Amino acid sequence: DGGITQSPKYLFRKEGQNVTLSCEQNLNHDAMYWYRQDPGQGLRLIYYSQIVNDFQKGDIAEGYSVSREKKESFPLTVTSAQKNPTAFYLCASSRGGGSYNEQFFGPGTRLTVL
Amino acid sequence: GQQVMQIPQYQHVQEGEDFTTYCNSSTTLSNIQWYKQRPGGHPVFLIQLVKSGEVKKQKRLTFQFGEAKKNSSLHITATQTTDVGTYFCAGSEGSQGNLIFGKGTKLSVKP
Numbered sequence: 001d002g003g004i005t006q007s008p009k010y011l012f013r014k015e016g017q018n019v020t021l022s023c024e025q026n027l028n029h030d031a032m033y034w035y036r037q038d039p040g041q042g043l044r045l046i047y048y049s050q051i052v053n054d055f056q057k058g059d060i061a062e063g064y065s066v067s068r069e070k071k072e073s074f075p076l077t078v079t080s081a082q083k084n085p086t087a088f089y090l091c092a093s094s095r096g097g098g099s100y101n102e103q104f105f106g107p108g109t110r111l112t113v114l
Numbered sequence: 115g116q117q118v119m120q121i122p123q124y125q126h127v128q129e130g131e132d133f134t135t136y137c138n139s140s141t142t143l144s145n146i147q148w149y150k151q152r153p154g155g156h157p158v159f160l161i162q163l164v165k166s167g168e169v170k171k172q173k174r175l176t177f178q179f180g181e182a183k184k185n186s187s188l189h190i191t192a193t194q195t196t197d198v199g200t201y202f203c204a205g206s207e208g209s210q211g212n213l214i215f216g217k218g219t220k221l222s223v224k225p
Contacts, residue, residue: 035215042215090157098206103159103213108156
């Protein structure tokens with residue numbers, strides 16, 4: 001089946017630790033995105049990548065880092081510098097960059113900082 | 115920066131009643147997309163509107179894009195319990211820009 005996978009589904013981390021969230025897609029999509037979702041909020045863009053080995057900051061990139069070494073993979077690291085990391089994190093992909101392409105979302109990772 | 119405002123934030127309806135959510139932007143949008151997120155799930159693409167005044171229908175769902183391309187609406191006729199979820203609009207000022215998501219309208223349907 002084609003799609004996007006995110007792991008783990010739930011993640012607990014101690015304050016001050018870095019943690020990496022996985023996102024893999026087998027849709028052969030060029031563009032990938034990371035969003036953060038908080039209760040009552042929309043989706044806020046953290047980072048995006050339109051092509052391998054290139055990525056750009058979104059609206060709330062502070063405290064996060066990404067890499068795009070392979071077309072299929074776009075891992076997100078939540079660093080200890082992120083002040084309020086507890087949230088639901090969604091990865092998405094689209095055929096190309098820009099706003100005209102439909103985005104396909106993964107099931108999400110719910111991160112809780114203890 | 116660009117903002118996409120969505121109202122209402124919550125809507126509770128009796129099954130069979132109609133439902134509408136509205137999306138507004140202070141700037142002209144190149145396109146708008148609508149997504150649905152079921153409780154505990156992830157957003158799923160519903161539709162995209164591109165043309166001024168465009169109207170599209172999907173069974174009981176009707177999507178409209180305003181003449182000035184600054185607003186959009188999603189109307190559900192005769193809601194069913196399967197319509198429960200949060201509906202998001204997402205727009206962009208330019209085709210090369212990123213989508214800006216509204217905060218969503220959470221719909222609950224009482225059987």
